[in-house]
Amino acid sequence: MSAELAGRRIVVTGGAGALGRAVVARLLAEGARVVVPMRSRPAGSAFSQPDAERLELLPSIDLTDERAVCDLYERCDDLWASVHLAGGFEIASIDRTSLASWRGLHETNATTCFLCCREAVRAFRRQPRRPGREGLGRIVNVAAQTALDPRRGASMAAYAAAKAAVAALTIALGEELAPEGIWVNAVVPSIIDTPANRAAMPDADHATWVAPEEIAEAVAFLASPANRSVRGGLIPVLGRG
């Protein structure tokens, strides 16, 4: 455990998801205080008990609801970092992509990210300036390989477009917020080794997939005050995939 994140408050959206649970576990292991807004209650006990006093689970928050997101960040008066993992995925060729699906993918991936970025920035700015070089805070988003290379988005064009929006938002905000010492980055995973992906692709070589814990390590660094200068980055976390 490094001392850098000890006691720091960090919001993790999508924190009850497959990647989210690994990120939450990593941040708790680093001593952070973690806030997880959840749309629905995960089945079973997603989080371990020993860290319960530093883990705040907030149920029934839909991150496409502007008022709900504003309320979430207004209660985080000492926010240090905001990690935006909420998202969703669909495979569909263009002729099978409904307008509802297009809108849904943009809402789930891009709108949640936009609202949380905006409210995190407002929360950072409500705090007194920190001394030294660490700046006001950190934001970490999650894009996808289709955002780096849209050719990979064949048969999932709506998802690719939504994650491209996340990528563009990340780079633009990385520039806009740099003068205040708010670093904005995104991790860009390849296929993650999750139970859902294993079930969907049982015959794939799972050993080449990136583990959630490996992505969590990158997120923890990007969200840390130890990250003094990495900003506006789309950081590939591809494992051997």
Ligand SMILES: NC(=O)c1ccc[n+]([C@@H]2O[C@H](COP(=O)([O-])OP(=O)(O)OC[C@H]3O[C@@H](n4cnc5c(N)ncnc54)[C@H](OP(=O)(O)O)[C@@H]3O)[C@@H](O)[C@H]2O)c1
């Ligand atoms: N899995 C992969 O191979 C892969 C590859 C590249 C990028 N990614 C990205 O990485 C992120 C995490 O992936 P994952 O596999 O961990 O997905 P996951 O297990 O489906 O987790 C996604 C989480 O986001 C939450 N969420 C979605 N929309 C929300 C909303 N409107 N309000 C509140 N919460 C919302 C979900 O809540 P509910 O349970 O209520 O739906 C869930 O907890 C996603 O953004 C995904 O696009 C994944």
